Amino acid sequence: MAAVIEVEDLYYRYRDGTQALQGLTLTIPTGARVAILGPNGAGKSTFLLHLNGIYLPQQGKVRLLGRSLDGKNARWAKSQVGLVFQDPDDQVFAGTVWEDVCFGPVNMGLDAGEVERRAGQALRAVGMEDLRTKAPHHLSYGQKKRVAIAGVLAMSPSVIVLDEPMAYLDPRGKDNLLAILTRLHRDGTTVVVATHDVDMAAEWAEKVIIIKEGRTLAEGSTDLLTDPALVEAAELRFPVVTQIFRRLGNMLPPPHPKRVEEAAQYLRTLLEGHHK
Amino acid sequence: MCMTADPMVQGGGETVLHRVEARIKVVAMVTFVILTAGMSATPYLLAALGIIGLLAVIARMPVRLLAGRLALVVPFSVLMLVVLPFTVPGEGVALAELGPLALVATREGLLQAQVLALRLANGVLAASILTFLTPFPVLMNALRGLRVPPILVTLMEFTVRYLFVLADEARRMQLSRQARDFRPRGFLWHSWTMSTLAQMVGVLFIRSYTRADRVYQAMLARGFSGHQPVRAGARVKASDLCWGIGITAAALTLRMMEVGGGMWLQLLK
Numbered sequence: 001m002a003a004v005i006e007v008e009d010l011y012y013r014y015r016d017g018t019q020a021l022q023g024l025t026l027t028i029p030t031g032a033r034v035a036i037l038g039p040n041g042a043g044k045s046t047f048l049l050h051l052n053g054i055y056l057p058q059q060g061k062v063r064l065l066g067r068s069l070d071g072k073n074a075r076w077a078k079s080q081v082g083l084v085f086q087d088p089d090d091q092v093f094a095g096t097v098w099e100d101v102c103f104g105p106v107n108m109g110l111d112a113g114e115v116e117r118r119a120g121q122a123l124r125a126v127g128m129e130d131l132r133t134k135a136p137h138h139l140s141y142g143q144k145k146r147v148a149i150a151g152v153l154a155m156s157p158s159v160i161v162l163d164e165p166m167a168y169l170d171p172r173g174k175d176n177l178l179a180i181l182t183r184l185h186r187d188g189t190t191v192v193v194a195t196h197d198v199d200m201a202a203e204w205a206e207k208v209i210i211i212k213e214g215r216t217l218a219e220g221s222t223d224l225l226t227d228p229a230l231v232e233a234a235e236l237r238f239p240v241v242t243q244i245f246r247r248l249g250n251m252l253p254p255p256h257p258k259r260v261e262e263a264a265q266y267l268r269t270l271l272e273g274h275h276k
Numbered sequence: 277m278c279m280t281a282d283p284m285v286q287g288g289g290e291t292v293l294h295r296v297e298a299r300i301k302v303v304a305m306v307t308f309v310i311l312t313a314g315m316s317a318t319p320y321l322l323a324a325l326g327i328i329g330l331l332a333v334i335a336r337m338p339v340r341l342l343a344g345r346l347a348l349v350v351p352f353s354v355l356m357l358v359v360l361p362f363t364v365p366g367e368g369v370a371l372a373e374l375g376p377l378a379l380v381a382t383r384e385g386l387l388q389a390q391v392l393a394l395r396l397a398n399g400v401l402a403a404s405i406l407t408f409l410t411p412f413p414v415l416m417n418a419l420r421g422l423r424v425p426p427i428l429v430t431l432m433e434f435t436v437r438y439l440f441v442l443a444d445e446a447r448r449m450q451l452s453r454q455a456r457d458f459r460p461r462g463f464l465w466h467s468w469t470m471s472t473l474a475q476m477v478g479v480l481f482i483r484s485y486t487r488a489d490r491v492y493q494a495m496l497a498r499g500f501s502g503h504q505p506v507r508a509g510a511r512v513k514a515s516d517l518c519w520g521i522g523i524t525a526a527a528l529t530l531r532m533m534e535v536g537g538g539m540w541l542q543l544l545k
Binding site for chain 1: 412413416433434436437438440441487490491493494495496497498499500501504505508
């Protein structure tokens, strides 16, 4: 699978002296579902702001679709990588839902008909078309989150990046969001999620990237989430499903499942063997 | 921002006044306020108030809403209205005794207070009718369409948008203070109360400052380059123009009559 984003030895230092990224190197495959995990202050947010050219590399390289990002192609990068911020109140600023969703496409310089078509499509994709004339402050948190996503979808990016998308959502809101992400991925968008939610990462991701202190600790399949040494080093915890199987210790041979469906399958095989 | 047949260009709206094109409404009401704010004869000010009342009736604006808007300015105006009669020199008409102090209200002072109150009511009510007739996003787009500097319009939009976020934040902070048994126990003389409240104001400032940063980053992330285009306004119909000219003409007539009033009276003699 070709890589849509390649990051090579990326360094970033804030003006107050905080060294947020120190040689970050990672690859995001085209069309993948990627979860980025890491403790607070690992440099996740700083890294995300590099993905569409808001921050430019102080050292090292960020390659998007084969092009190395710099001041000249930063605008193009914004149409290719959509960033959904953690707090929708930071992102959804316009007076009405409709205006906010139009904001990106208008900035891209599209003509009115195309802007309208895209905004309508994006709102339908998140199930918010009936609330288009509403003011953002009259929406629930989950609705604002969906508007924030629509605002990015309307730019038809090839990669969509969400910072802690599940935070503060109710169970239904989480399900809705997962369904939206699944649909996007099915339609060919690369979906990247930065999160602390290991259960979500285990259930949903194809690739996991773990970063700490501005460096990549590990990247690979979701099996990384059940690696004790790595979980300890990255200040994570095991997915709940894995925790249960680890408690059972020697009775059940590894590899231990990490997803609900995997666990059910594991138990089914076990039980069937028992009954025979 | 982007549609041509946009429900937000026009309020939609239920009365004939709601459907008047937004830019016309803005120009008409602003002109009305400017003209009537310059008047100083009570009968003409009352007549202007009458026109406002008529517009409110046509717009089917609830009386309670009008009264509520008027009440908003009371704290600002009451002080002036109370002080003026006693400070403007002239012929004394009433005496207020406050202990050893004896204050004399003058006829001129009362008159000035009355004119001021009427002007204020005119302005506030005209603005209330405008905002009642025009949803906020439509109003802002109309201002853009009228070439009001974009930075001013954007400022107004952000203020309204984030006022609610800020109020929410303040409320949450207040709740969490209450949860730890904080209660205001006095005013300026109570240093604990004051320092706590001052800290809250400080934190609110810092939070809005950092939020502004994040909002701006999120805007950049969607390719913001510094200007926001105007959504095409609705076509101006002849009936829109009639309303606009009607309202403006009414105010202009009153103003002319006031200016020329003295002359006419003399001609009639």
